[in-house]
Amino acid sequence: MGIKAVKFGGTSLSHAEQMKKAAEIVLSDKERRIITVSAPGKRFPQDEKITDLLYRMDGAQTKEEKEKIFSVIRKRLDTMISDLGLHLDFSDEYREISEGNIKGDRLFSMGEYFCAKIFATLLHCHFTDAADVIFLHENGTPDLPKIKNAVQNLMKKQERTVIPGFYGAKPNGEIAVLPRGGSDITGALTAYGADADIYENFTDVNGVQLADPRMVPNTVTVAEISYEELRRLSSMGACVLHADSVLPLMASEIPIFIRNTNDPNGDYTKISAQKRRIAADDCSPIQASLASKQRKRRGRFRIISHSIKKRRNVALSYSGIVGQKGYLLFSVVLREIGKNISDFGNLLRFFESHTKHVYSTPHTVDSVGLLVNKDELNTAQEELVRQLYEDFHAEKVSVTEHIALLSLIGENLSAQSARLILKAMKEVGAEPILLDGGADSLGMTVGFHENFLLPLVKKLHAELVG
Ligand code: ASP
Numbered sequence: 089m090g091i092k093a094v095k096f097g098g099t100s101l102s103h104a105e106q107m108k109k110a111a112e113i114v115l116s117d118k119e120r121r122i123i124t125v126s127a128p129g130k131r132f133p134q135d136e137k138i139t140d141l142l143y144r145m146d147g148a149q150t151k152e153e154k155e156k157i158f159s160v161i162r163k164r165l166d167t168m169i170s171d172l173g174l175h176l177d178f179s180d181e182y183r184e185i186s187e188g189n190i191k192g193d194r195l196f197s198m199g200e201y202f203c204a205k206i207f208a209t210l211l212h213c214h215f216t217d218a219a220d221v222i223f224l225h226e227n228g229t230p231d232l233p234k235i236k237n238a239v240q241n242l243m244k245k246q247e248r249t250v251i252p253g254f255y256g257a258k259p260n261g262e263i264a265v266l267p268r269g270g271s272d273i274t275g276a277l278t279a280y281g282a283d284a285d286i287y288e289n290f291t292d293v294n295g296v297q298l299a300d301p302r303m304v305p306n307t308v309t310v311a312e313i314s315y316e317e318l319r320r321l322s323s324m325g326a327c328v329l330h331a332d333s334v335l336p337l338m339a340s341e342i343p344i345f346i347r348n349t350n351d352p353n354g355d356y357t358k359i360s361a362q363k364r365r366i367a368a369d370d371c372s373p374i375q376a377s378l379a380s381k382q383r384k385r386r387g388r389f390r391i392i393s394h395s396i397k398k399r400r401n402v403a404l405s406y407s408g409i410v411g412q413k414g415y416l417l418f419s420v421v422l423r424e425i426g427k428n429i430s431d432f433g434n435l436l437r438f439f440e441s442h443t444k445h446v447y448s449t450p451h452t453v454d455s456v457g458l459l460v461n462k463d464e465l466n467t468a469q470e471e472l473v474r475q476l477y478e479d480f481h482a483e484k485v486s487v488t489e490h491i492a493l494l495s496l497i498g499e500n501l502s503a504q505s506a507r508l509i510l511k512a513m514k515e516v517g518a519e520p521i522l523l524d525g526g527a528d529s530l531g532m533t534v535g536f537h538e539n540f541l542l543p544l545v546k547k548l549h550a551e552l553v554g
Contacts, residue, residue, distance in 0.1 A: 091243065092119045093284040095253065095275030098129020098137055099292040100349035101203055104171035111210050113290065113352050114248075122243065122282050124253045124275040125207050127199025128164065138164065138199035139254075139268075146195050151188075158185060165202050174209050178202065193255065194263040200252035200271065208250035216242060216249045221281070222256030222274055224264055230256070230277055232336065239281025251278060272330035276344075280336035287337060287344045289329055295346040295357030296321065296328050299409045303542055304549045309355040313407040314364040317497055318344075320530050324495045325412040334359070367499035406501060406531070409548050411494040413538040415447065416469065417521060418458045420476055421484040426453040435480065442467040447493070448524050448533075459491070459522065459535065491521055492538035496548060497531035505532035512547040516540055 096110045114120045127138040136144075138161055145157040162182060169176050181198070184190050190198065200218070208215035221242060223234040242249060253271025258264050266273050272289060279287035293301070295309045296318075313321075315334045322331035329346065337344060343360035425431055432451070439446050439458055443466065448459040465472075469487055476482045496505040502525045509532055513520060522535035536544070 090119045090285040091121050091282050092117065092286050092288055093122045093124070093275060093279035093282055094120045094288045094290065095124040095271060096126065096207075096349065097271070097289070097291045098126040098139075100129075100290050101125055101127075101207065102129045102131045102135075104168050106349065107168065107172060107207060107210060109349055110207070110290065113349065114211060119285070120288070121246075121248045122239070122278045122284070123207070123211075123248070123250045124271055124278055125200060125203045125250060126253050126271040127203050128168070136160075138203075139196060142196050142199055146191060154188075155186065158182075161199075165206070169206060172206070172210055174206065176206060176209055178205075193265045196265045197252065197255035197263055200254045204250045204252035211248065211250065214246045214249040216246075216251045218252045218255050218274060219257040219261070219263055221251065222277055224256040224258050226259060228258075228264055228266070230273075230336070232277075232280070235277055236281045239278055240283075243282050267330070267332070269330045270332075272333040276333035276336050279342050280340060283340070284342055287342055289344060289346050290349045290352075291346060292348065292350065294348045294351055294355040296326070296359075296408065298406070298552065299545055299549045300326070300411075303411075303545045307549065308553060310357055310405070310407050311355075312358050312360070312363050312405070314367070314499055315359060315361060316364060316528065316530060317407040317499060318359050320495065320497050320526075320528075321408045321410055324410040324493065324497075324533070326408055326410045329359075364499055406496060406498040406505075406552055408497045409494065409545055409552070410497065411492055411541050411545050413490070413492045413541055414462045415491040415493055415535065416460055416462050416465075417488040417491055417535070418460070418469075418472065418476070419455065419484075419486045419488065420458070420480070420482045421455045422480060422482050423454050425456050426451045432456065438475070438480070442472060448522060448535075450522060450524070457522070459493075462489070488521060490538045491535045492541040493533055493535050494541065494544055494548075495531055495533040500529050502526075502529050502532055508548060508551060509534050509544075512544055512551060513540075516543040516547055518544055 094114065100110050101107050114123055129137045141157055141161050145154050148154045148157060165178065185195065185198065205215055221235060221238040223231040225231050251274065253274035255263055255265045275289060276287055296313060297307045298310055299307045301307050315338045318328060318334055319331045322328050341361045343358055345356055345358055347356040348354055435456065436446060439460065443460045444464040446458050446460055450457045473485045473487065476485045496509055498505060513536065518536040518540035520534055520536055524533045
């Protein structure tokens with residue numbers, strides 16, 4: 089019998105009815121043996137996720153305020169337990185939290201802990217504390233050999249088990265949380281540890297969508313994408329799957345299926361090594377251009393059925409149009425900067441201490457551009473400009489605001505993506521501020537004034553879907 093590692097997101101477990109749907113999915117397949125859960129998520133748009141409540145509780149100033157937030161959490165959990173007709177007593181944990189003995193990362197992890205206990209009780213199966221299998225290094229990264237060993241032992245003993253996502257244990261046994269959205273990573277680590285045949289990630293949409301449904305409501309599911317495309321999509325802001333969850337699965341080539349808990353037999357996305365391999369085998373530039381001529385007659389993007397025989401159609405399909413607003417470009421004129429690697433490095437290090445990421449660094453012999461996200465800056469932009477003049481002796485510094493970045497992503501489709509994007513930009517009247525193909529042939533990214541984001545996404549979507 090094979091092993092399927094399964095993960096349910098917060099909306100799939102937000103209340104009793106959703107939990108029942110998730111339980112039905114697990115029980116319908118004996119191979120679904122290792123199940124990771126998120127904390128209960130939003131039941132309706134204005135609702136608060138349990139994890140957000142826990143963070144708010146930790147940051148609350150007074151005991152009364154903390155108790156008020158905790159009573160909301162308790163009520164949600166107790167309602168869920170009684171609506172499911174379960175007998176579960178969390179009074180010990182509730183007391184420890186109320187008395188302030190559980191705080192920081194351990195408190196943030198409690199949403200997943202409670203949810204996993206409830207779900208395991210509903211499924212009549214074993215509960216595994218993540219602290220006993222998800223081992224982390226001191227810096228918070230996963231200790232893969234230790235995880236593999238623990239999960240292998242676990243699978244020998246248990247038919248089926250439920251594990252809370254989002255946290256693990258550091259070498260000294262202390263609980264540490266993963267990045268936000270990190271239950272996806274836990275699910276991937278369990279799949280890796282169990283040598284699972286597949287990793288199924290159940291969420292509230294039918295897999296990866298070609299564009300953000302808030303921008304293009306009638307968008308379509310992308311049937312097949314590569315691990316690399318997924319990482320690019322997530323890093324550019326697509327809410328698909330945590331980008332880091334792919335890493336443990338790439339080497340052992342465990343495919344990921346993204347499915348909808350509310351439509352378990354509907355469209356889904358498969359993420360695997362297959363598409364990249366086919367793209368590399370089949371897509372010489374000449375073949376790509378021939379296929380693109382054929383596709384012109386049929387519409388450029390087709391929803392690929394999973395039974396499709398034609399490998400080239402898989403290889404030559406786009407995996408996403410992702411766009412985000414809120415970027416700034418610092419354009420710095422500095423003589424010889426493009427020739428002097430060490431000065432270039434100093435400039436990057438300067439930005440490192442003032443922001444989380446530098447998204448692009450186009451440069452020439454005497455100038456460099458640094459693209460950053462406004463929300464990620466921890467220093468006022470005027471102050472950065474002042475320091476660039478004073479400490480780096482820049483000749484000129486200008487800042488372009490309100491930039492949107494849009495990426496059209498597809499294996500081996502950089503040239504085609506650039507052509508499509510530039511044509512669409514001309515049609516909507518957007519001027520390119522920046523064009524960046526990256527170094528991995530995964531498509532093209534372009535920067536332009538953010539007023540054009542929506543029309544451009546819509547235009548490109550219409551171009552691809554036909
Ligand atoms: N509950 C955590 C969060 O809200 C982790 C997760 O849902 O994946 O970020």
